[in-house]
Amino acid sequence: MIPKRSVRYVKLAARGVAENVGLMGRGKRPMTDRRLLAVLLLVLTAACGGSSSAPANRFSGPEWYRDVVFYQVWVRSYADSNGDGIGDLRGLRDRLDYIAALGVGGLWLSPMYPTPYVDSGYDVADYTDINPDYGTLADYDALVAAAHARGIRVFNDLVLNHTSSEHPWFVESRASRNNPRRDWYVWADEPLYACPNAASQAFGAERWTFDPATGQRYYHQFYPQQPDLNYWNPVVRDTMLEQVRFWLDRGTDGFRVDAIGALFEEPASTAPGGKEICADHPMTHAYLKRLRSVLDGYAERGRCWPRRGTPVTSATGRTSFT
Numbered sequence: 001m002i003p004k005r006s007v008r009y010v011k012l013a014a015r016g017v018a019e020n021v022g023l024m025g026r027g028k029r030p031m032t033d034r035r036l037l038a039v040l041l042l043v044l045t046a047a048c049g050g051s052s053s054a055p056a057n058r059f060s061g062p063e064w065y066r067d068v069v070f071y072q073v074w075v076r077s078y079a080d081s082n083g084d085g086i087g088d089l090r091g092l093r094d095r096l097d098y099i100a101a102l103g104v105g106g107l108w109l110s111p112m113y114p115t116p117y118v119d120s121g122y123d124v125a126d127y128t129d130i131n132p133d134y135g136t137l138a139d140y141d142a143l144v145a146a147a148h149a150r151g152i153r154v155f156n157d158l159v160l161n162h163t164s165s166e167h168p169w170f171v172e173s174r175a176s177r178n179n180p181r182r183d184w185y186v187w188a189d190e191p192l193y194a195c196p197n198a199a200s201q202a203f204g205a206e207r208w209t210f211d212p213a214t215g216q217r218y219y220h221q222f223y224p225q226q227p228d229l230n231y232w233n234p235v236v237r238d239t240m241l242e243q244v245r246f247w248l249d250r251g252t253d254g255f256r257v258d259a260i261g262a263l264f265e266e267p268a269s270t271a272p273g274g275k276e277i278c279a280d281h282p283m284t285h286a287y288l289k290r291l292r293s294v295l296d297g298y299a300e301r302g303r304c305w306p307r308r309g310t311p312v313t314s315a316t317g318r319t320s321f322t
């Protein structure tokens with residue numbers, strides 16, 4: 001089935017780390033109007049070394065992204081190269097001349113990882129591979145090379161908050177209370193916090209799902225098939241940055257980061273002020289700085305980044321970057 005897609009609006013704002021706030025519906029589920037707080041992290045090759053084939057003045061300066069057109073592609077529905085009815089990376093690559101002719105400078109790929117597709121690919125079952133419906137890692141590499149040759153940068157969708165329930169990490173985690181990956185997800189006898197999904201009830205009313213195999217509940221901000229990773233576990237934090245490096249090492253130019261405000265939660269019993277924290281936790285801000293540091297590490301390879309920003313949360317809870 002070809003999924004429907006609707007981007008109500010995309011706003012690029014702020015400095016250093018660009019904030020991308022969008023209302024999106026996706027996939028074979030009914031339109032969800034899910035509100036996403038996302039961060040777009042950018043890396044630039046042309047402004048530093050001057051060796052890119054990008055048109056002159058198009059990518060000049062570290063804040064080039066302010067004037068560049070970004071083009072979001074839902075690979076599954078975009079272009080089918082082999083006639084199986086499913087869009088794929090080769091189909092997209094075959095149309096890069098058309099995309100370049102539109103004046104596009106940045107290609108944002110919606111999730112193209114292996115997935116059971118409960119949430120249109122935002123339920124990732126493997127962060128370091130390509131959905132076989134769309135092709136292979138070699139096809140991805142060829143797409144990036146072909147895009148770069150046309151002065152187009154490639155940005156992956158990055159889903160850090162949760163995995164698919166079919167990801168091997170969660171399969172292990174739910175196997176037993178003593179499994180080494182048990183603490184990679186958020187397990188408890190009773191819900192630690194309510195954290196309702198304020199944007200939409202389409203993901204279901206319950207944020208905690210009972211798992212009879214081990215007699216505990218796990219937390220999920222979205223569908224039950226999308227268990228939240230436990231970012232209080234330092235091994236999880238480090239492991240997710242390894243997934244980021246995997247793509248940067250391949251030549252990926254940056255990321256659009258999904259639901260980033262939801263990384264950390266904290267129960268009322270320990271949170272300052274005695275009120276549970278469900279989004280924009282200070283630890284999330286700290287983790288974003290680490291993520292930024294990873295990206296900065298690629299400056300040594302001739303890439304430049306927009307200047308560093310400082311996250312600020314207003315009295316209303318709105319986060320921006322100065």
Ligand SMILES: [Ca+2]
Pocket residue numbers: 080081082083084085086087088133
């Ligand atoms: Ca196909």
Ligand SMILES: [Ca+2]
Pocket residue numbers: 161221228229262263264265
């Ligand atoms: Ca979370």
